[in-house]
Amino acid sequence: MTTMSTARIPPASSPCIARKPKASSNTGKLPRVYVKPGWLRKDLMGSNLRFSEFRSAKLPCSPLTVSAIASASELVKERIETKSELLVTREEGLELYEDMILGRSFEDMCAQMYYRGKMFGFVHLYNGQEAVSTGFIKMLKAHDSVCSTYRDHVHALSKGVPARAVMSELFGKTTGCCRGQGGSMHMFSKEHGVLGGFAFIGEGIPVALGAAFSSKYKQEVLKDEKANAVTVAFFGDGTCNNGQFFESLNMAALWKLPIIFVVENNLWAIGMSHIRATSVPDIWEKGPAFGMPGVHVDGMDVLKVREVAKEAVARARRGDGPTLVECETYRFRGHSLADPDELRNPAEKAHYAARDPIVSLKKYLIENNLANESDLKSIEKKIDEIIEEAVEFADASPLPQRGQLLENVFADPKGFGIGPDGRYRCEDPGFTAGTAQV
Amino acid sequence: MWGALRQKSGLTTLVSSLKHGQVLERFAPMASTPLRQLSTAAKEMTVRDALNSAIDEEMSADPKVFLMGEEVGEYQGAYKISKGLLQKFGPDRVLDTPITEAGFTGIGVGAAFYGLRPIVEFMTFNFAMQAIDQIINSAAKTYYMSAGQISVPIVFRGPNGAAAGVGAQHSQCYAAWYGSCPGLKVLTPYSAEDSRGLMKAAIRDPDPVIFLENELLYGESFPVSAECLDPSFCLPIGKAKIEREGKDVTITAFSKMVGYALQAAQELEKEGISAEVINLRSIRPLDRATINASVRKTSRLVTVEEGFPQHGIGAEICTSVVEESFEYLDAPVERITGADIPMPYAANLERLAVPQVEDIIRASKRACYRAVPMSAVA
Numbered sequence: 001m002t003t004m005s006t007a008r009i010p011p012a013s014s015p016c017i018a019r020k021p022k023a024s025s026n027t028g029k030l031p032r033v034y035v036k037p038g039w040l041r042k043d044l045m046g047s048n049l050r051f052s053e054f055r056s057a058k059l060p061c062s063p064l065t066v067s068a069i070a071s072a073s074e075l076v077k078e079r080i081e082t083k084s085e086l087l088v089t090r091e092e093g094l095e096l097y098e099d100m101i102l103g104r105s106f107e108d109m110c111a112q113m114y115y116r117g118k119m120f121g122f123v124h125l126y127n128g129q130e131a132v133s134t135g136f137i138k139m140l141k142a143h144d145s146v147c148s149t150y151r152d153h154v155h156a157l158s159k160g161v162p163a164r165a166v167m168s169e170l171f172g173k174t175t176g177c178c179r180g181q182g183g184s185m186h187m188f189s190k191e192h193g194v195l196g197g198f199a200f201i202g203e204g205i206p207v208a209l210g211a212a213f214s215s216k217y218k219q220e221v222l223k224d225e226k227a228n229a230v231t232v233a234f235f236g237d238g239t240c241n242n243g244q245f246f247e248s249l250n251m252a253a254l255w256k257l258p259i260i261f262v263v264e265n266n267l268w269a270i271g272m273s274h275i276r277a278t279s280v281p282d283i284w285e286k287g288p289a290f291g292m293p294g295v296h297v298d299g300m301d302v303l304k305v306r307e308v309a310k311e312a313v314a315r316a317r318r319g320d321g322p323t324l325v326e327c328e329t330y331r332f333r334g335h336s337l338a339d340p341d342e343l344r345n346p347a348e349k350a351h352y353a354a355r356d357p358i359v360s361l362k363k364y365l366i367e368n369n370l371a372n373e374s375d376l377k378s379i380e381k382k383i384d385e386i387i388e389e390a391v392e393f394a395d396a397s398p399l400p401q402r403g404q405l406l407e408n409v410f411a412d413p414k415g416f417g418i419g420p421d422g423r424y425r426c427e428d429p430g431f432t433a434g435t436a437q438v
Numbered sequence: 439m440w441g442a443l444r445q446k447s448g449l450t451t452l453v454s455s456l457k458h459g460q461v462l463e464r465f466a467p468m469a470s471t472p473l474r475q476l477s478t479a480a481k482e483m484t485v486r487d488a489l490n491s492a493i494d495e496e497m498s499a500d501p502k503v504f505l506m507g508e509e510v511g512e513y514q515g516a517y518k519i520s521k522g523l524l525q526k527f528g529p530d531r532v533l534d535t536p537i538t539e540a541g542f543t544g545i546g547v548g549a550a551f552y553g554l555r556p557i558v559e560f561m562t563f564n565f566a567m568q569a570i571d572q573i574i575n576s577a578a579k580t581y582y583m584s585a586g587q588i589s590v591p592i593v594f595r596g597p598n599g600a601a602a603g604v605g606a607q608h609s610q611c612y613a614a615w616y617g618s619c620p621g622l623k624v625l626t627p628y629s630a631e632d633s634r635g636l637m638k639a640a641i642r643d644p645d646p647v648i649f650l651e652n653e654l655l656y657g658e659s660f661p662v663s664a665e666c667l668d669p670s671f672c673l674p675i676g677k678a679k680i681e682r683e684g685k686d687v688t689i690t691a692f693s694k695m696v697g698y699a700l701q702a703a704q705e706l707e708k709e710g711i712s713a714e715v716i717n718l719r720s721i722r723p724l725d726r727a728t729i730n731a732s733v734r735k736t737s738r739l740v741t742v743e744e745g746f747p748q749h750g751i752g753a754e755i756c757t758s759v760v761e762e763s764f765e766y767l768d769a770p771v772e773r774i775t776g777a778d779i780p781m782p783y784a785a786n787l788e789r790l791a792v793p794q795v796e797d798i799i800r801a802s803k804r805a806c807y808r809a810v811p812m813s814a815v816a
Contacts, residue, residue, distance in 0.1 A: 049505060056785060179586075181584075182585070182675065188584030190588050191587075203575060203576060206542070207544045207547050207548035207551065207572070209545045209548060210544060210545040210547055210550070213548065213554075214548070214553070217549065221500070221530045247538035247540060247541030248544070251538065251542065251545065395793070409621055410581065411586075411589035411644035
């Protein structure tokens with residue numbers, strides 16, 4: 001093996017960068033997209049890296065059928081015909097566009113605010129991965145849940161948490177979605193079904209599994225027909241080497257829980273390349289090993305992600321169990337705002353920058369006459385205003401009061417830190433603001 | 439306050455030596471009265487049955503309560519605590535899990551986020567170290583991180599502390615570890631009444647509760663009152679119990695050490711030292727009020743625990759007393775703890791590594807300025 005420290009980018013002349021089959025129609029419409037497991041990854045990684053045996057050294061462009069994916073063939077079928085059928089309606093398309101623009105603008109504003117000192121600590125930005133968040137979360141219903149990692153701002157926004165609440169939380173103000181007590185990495189919203197926000201990788205997956213479990217329990221034991229919520233767990237490529245990931249895959253398949261495991265494989269865990277860290281880099285392949293379908297999808301294309309999401313969510317809601325979806329995506333910025341991002345190859349960054357999901361969707365909408373430039377411009381303007389307003393709101397919001405410090409440790413704090421007179425044990429009797437919900 | 443006492447040594451089976459006594463919670467008879475049997479102290483119950491009945495009743499009362507852990511179902515419980523529950527409630531509510539502590543603990547936490555009330559059993563709390571990330575970071579801290587939006591009504595239970603000859607990796611006491619973590623409530627029952635009342639309180643509590651049992655106590659029988667057998671019986675979390683009233687020295691203990699402390703108190707009585715024994719019941723929140731009130735009465739303190747000495751429960755109690763009742767102390771505070779070593783296997787070494795009744799007696803005498811030999815007898 002030669003060095004595996006960076007993923008190899010195929011030369012620009014290689015036709016295999018294209019992720020769609022050669023367009024046979026020349027109507028100007030893009031051919032029907034389809035999800036092709038695996039062959040993208042091969043091109044990306046170059047030929048001197050170890051691969052599963054069935055992925056032989058054929059012409060890189062020949063479509064390869066993967067035996068493991070065949071077991072999940074009811075989930076994703078290879079669409080060989082290029083029917084000129086649109087994947088989204090105008091409304092849906094605009095909704096997707098707006099959500100991705102919201103995510104991108106918000107994260108850009110976060111970077112600005114961080115460098116101005118308004119935000120502090122650890123901030124992990126989602127630029128470049130919007131297609132995954134939008135593609136999945138916009139297929140969910142309001143009562144479904146989302147569980148994320150520290151890169152959770154955009155998941156919270158897509159799920160419906162208002163931008164001003166997220167921005168305030170990042171500023172550490174009391175009007176934040178967690179009253180300033182969570183921070184960038186711990187976005188919780190009971191109302192919108194956002195379960196956080198976990199700093200430890202792999203930690204959120206079993207918790208997401210618990211949410212899925214509660215859905216199944218409510219249906220089967222508590223006989224609540226309406227409890228058909230599904231859970232989507234987002235996590236990265238680094239997490240897929242962690243024990244909790246495998247434990248969760250096992251139990252999800254064993255108990256057929258309504259969960260979708262979404263791997264946002266952006267190839268890098270801080271500075272550790274996925275290829276250097278993983279014996280078998282194809283994460284989607286690990287699904288069938290545990291008895292669930294594993295799918296690989298181009299995570300830079302929101303429409304493809306949406307197609308996969310549609311099937312996976314329907315599968316979970318039907319009661320057919322979990323799905324593992326590996327989204328090949330990329331983060332345009334470093335791991336966090338403190339990361340100098342020196343290890344990644346500029347050619348790799350450029351390659352993915354050219355596949356910006358927002359630009360791709362914009363192109364699709366315009367080319368298919370679903371929207372015109374001015375529609376999209378007005379969306380961008382609207383989002384800009386929302387973000388500006390969110391910043392102003394966060395700026396103007398008060399910091400948490402002193403009395404908030406000891407609150408919300410327990411749901412039932414009686415007996416804890418309470419003196420015989422029934423008040424919090426502290427020198428200052430007015431210490432608690434009494435604003436906690438007890 | 440007299441509880442029923444059991445003698446036990448090493449690997450021998452339990453030998454009962456029942457002492458009669460009242461079983462009222464709050465009041466104690468005069469310490470030196472002859473043994474009296476009152477009509478309330480009729481039935482006896484093992485700790486195992488107490489736990490089983492408590493879980494059974496809570497699961498019957500609330501369909502959101504479910505039990506999950508290794509071997510809780512078909513095996514009837516690794517220590518038979520969940521005997522009969524699978525047959526009664528079915529596999530949907532009594533779940534046998536694979537050996538994946540981190541995974542199933544996280545599942546419990548996630549289910550608790552959504553209003554279910556899981557009881558997660560760890561075969562011993564030593565195994566819970568594999569899941570401690572989920573316990574601390576997901577369960578304990580979530581209510582705070584979400585500013586009150588998401589509470590976690592979960593109970594983590596299992597045997598804690600030393601058993602008999604199980605070696606270093608199966609014998610650690612985790613009371614101090616969990617007791618230092620905000621967001622958790624940590625309970626340590628001793629008798630059957632404690633077990634029943636505190637388990638019910640834990641299951642009904644909206645916060646994460648660590649329920650530290652003791653394997654060697656499972657088979658011990660204690661008298662239980664009719665009040666205790668009532669399905670709505672509950673003990674308050676955060677309140678210690680004065681097992682035996684006294685006026686010369688305060689001995690605090692929890693879990694199995696309460697039995698040892700009571701035995702020591704009996705021995706001390708013969709030498710004219712009247713010891714007050716406090717059964718802590720709750721490590722977090724610690725009932726500092728009761729402990730300090732007792733020390734202000736007796737002016738001497740001996741803390742007893744089975745765990746490691748550094749940063750242990752005794753350290754916290756001693757500091758609390760020094761901070762709040764310093765002027766009342768007539769003698770330096772005494773800590774009896776397990777030895778500062780991983781638990782050895784050999785039976786005689788193991789006996790040396792955990793507190794014995796003689797250690798408590800010696801410490802109490804030291805606190806009372808009686809001359810005592812300093813070293814233990816092997």
